[in-house]
Amino acid sequence: MTLAAAALLLAGPDAGREEARREAARELLKPVYQHESVLDRMWRTFTQFLGDLLDAGGGTAGGVLSLVLIVVVLVALAALLLWALRRMSRDRGAGAGGVFERGELTAAEHRAAAGRLAAEGDWSSAIRERLRAVARDLEERAIVTPLPGRTAMELADVAGRALPAHAADLRAAARVFDDVTYGEVPGTREAYETMAGLDERLRAARVSLDAGT
Template sequence: MILANIPITIDRDDARRAAAEELSKPEYRAAEPSWFQRALSWLAQRVSDLFAAVSGVVPGGPLGLLVLLAVVVLVIVVVRLRVGKVARTVRGRRAVFEDTTRAAEDYRRAAEDAFAAGDVATAVRERFRGLVRGLEERGVLDARSGRTADEAAREAGAQLPESRDELAFAASLFDAVHYGGRPATAEDYRRLVALDGRTQRERPGVLA
């Protein structure tokens, strides 16, 4: 066979490490909350066990491992495609507000209280909601239920071009922290506070 003449350098440890490193990449961890991370850890362990069990019994030794590695890579590609589609679909249905009665200042006070208590994730979530509600109160955005963070950023950015990029960042941050379980930092929160103040001062449709 032609394949028999091709030098094979991959061994069991290399294959196991490659699979584990691929499955631990950030896009997998950020795709869904902790249950998904646990599922990926379980899959990585099963792949490791598979390589350990098969390395001594598959005909061809290294060649068999190479075939198995190709299968693992194929599975990873499929998972990536599916996760990307599902994640985008789910994000598209995630609304900013759960309570339509609170004012912008209510959200801002809740954010400050949470930040002072060390709950930065809640502070980020509430500050973004305060920012969006503030834009609704100013008439920059129409008051509409069911609006997602991306929609709010896109619509507000069209009216406030100087803040467009920061609004897109804020929407991504809100989704990642509130829905994706991403840890929030004090810098994230301070950046939202600065943006909130800026959007309250910026005049709609006016470039500097």
């Protein structure tokens, strides 16, 4: 039962709408409402809103209008909940997603896949494959130790210590990878060409003898 309906019962059968609202206000002053949780308060407010809509639809036309409004509100809430769940899932993926998502491929195979995707204009996928080529090449050359589940930014940190001259570019490439993979940012030709250029420079790079482990 909504607060408006409860107030009408408390005020008696002959009470007007104003008296019902006063009864509802007095009801809200009770201690049980002062200590309710935020979720309980939101649910109570929502159910009261629906109850008020139903009360307002006295006639047939009013009842249909109230029903339509209720359906619209429920659809909007469902869409908001779906958006929030997708956002949470994307945020979790951005924090924990590894660079590699499938079986073992060589750096050359990742480069070939990146080239095919770039030729098709699929820049986001091409960027992902090119960074995987970078990661696998660094592992094949023993510049970084293979680590399942390593993220792009973790790769950039480890490789940047071994190749300090390229540390800033590695972090920039990791951010681009995360953006197109988890942030729904569309890939571009320019971003892919930048990633490919970094890959070529890293292939010719030598490990710094002063780098830490």
